Amino acid sequence: MAVASKFLAVGAVVPAAVSGVGALATQAFANLAFREQGLALLRTGTAAADVIAGLVAADPGRAQRQVGVVAPTGPGASYTGPECFAWAGGVTGDGYAIQGNILTGPEVVAEMERAWLAGSALSLPRRLHAALAAGDAAGGDSRGRQSAALYSVRHGAGYGGATDTEIDLRVDDDPDPVGRMSQLISLWELYFTKPDPTTLLPLVDDLAHEVHERVTALGYTSLAAWAGVENLEERLTDGAVDPLVLEQLRAAKPKP
Structure with missing residues (x-):
């Protein structure tokens, strides 16, 4: 998962994922309860679209929420409440969900999708960052730039093989968080990936x-x-x- 926003430490709010279970992003007026609730539904094998349907149906603040969900297989799903600040919306496809709110326009998510689909030869962190950078270059958050995060999980991929958290990088407050994230990925590749x-x-x-x-x-x-x-x-x-x-x-x- 990759995210950027004019918001302090966005990585502390938006992402949630469990290896072999799925991933979820809660956005707009983020409902942090969606993270545990959504992962619990994914653990039962519920499809991404049905996870969102369950979360949204039970949330009285759904009109202002945005959420994206990806299960281990199948298409991703995205929901944007009708009262989210414009521009707000998303696109989905096989294994991905891309959404944003208070964006400069629909071109942001369109460029993110284009970069994601074109980046299949890249490593997952680089592919996620390529999509994030494409959205940022297309206009990104209409309010400006502040923070970004990159998070992925894979069984036994954590430091020393003791956890599933493969990468958890955050730029909490920076005028160019997406650019700084690229530098952090380079350091992560140096320190934590295995040699060829x-x-x-x-x-x-x-x-x-x-x-x-x-x-x-x-x-x-x-x-x-x-x-x-x-x-x-x-x-x-x-x-x-x-x-x-x-x-x-x-x-x-x-x-x-």
């Missing part, structure tokens, strides 16, 4: 000597000791070095 096995460089001969000399010059006893301080431990591999780790090592300077 086909690019690993064997730690032998001249390269092994170089790595040893560099970590020693930085004041460490091993590559692992240095990598742990630099938060690169997720990219370590026995007997080889990730080119991205090597790049960071070569750029590192001894502390004065």
Whole structure:
């Protein structure tokens, strides 16, 4: 899920998701109860459109609500109450729901959908961000810019494999939150994604000597000791070095 708004810390309000269950975004005059209620319905195998029907029917404030839901399979669903501030609306398709309110116009969600459909070759975080950036470039929130968030879940994808939260990045207050989010994704890719096995460089001969000399010059006893301080431990591999780790090592300077 990706979201941006002229609203402080939008990532603390809008997104909710559980691996293997589904995802939900509550927007406009956000009803935060929708998050747990919607996920509970999704756990029973309820289709996305039926989840929204149940949430909306039970909510006396539904005229001012907006909500999007995606289940593990099937089309996404979106609801926009008739009293949401213009422009408000959304589009849906197989596996996605895109909606917004107080937007500059329908071109925002149209451009988001175009970017989403065109981005199937990208990683999920980059594809989500591409859609968000396309909407932002098309006009985005008519009030301006303040915050953005990117959230995704996948079984065992959390840090160290202990949780399902794959990515949870937030820009809570920034004049260019969508642009800043791209920078945070780059850092997340560096620190928390696994190295490509086909690019690993064997730690032998001249390269092994170089790595040893560099970590020693930085004041460490091993590559692992240095990598742990630099938060690169997720990219370590026995007997080889990730080119991205090597790049960071070569750029590192001894502390004065």
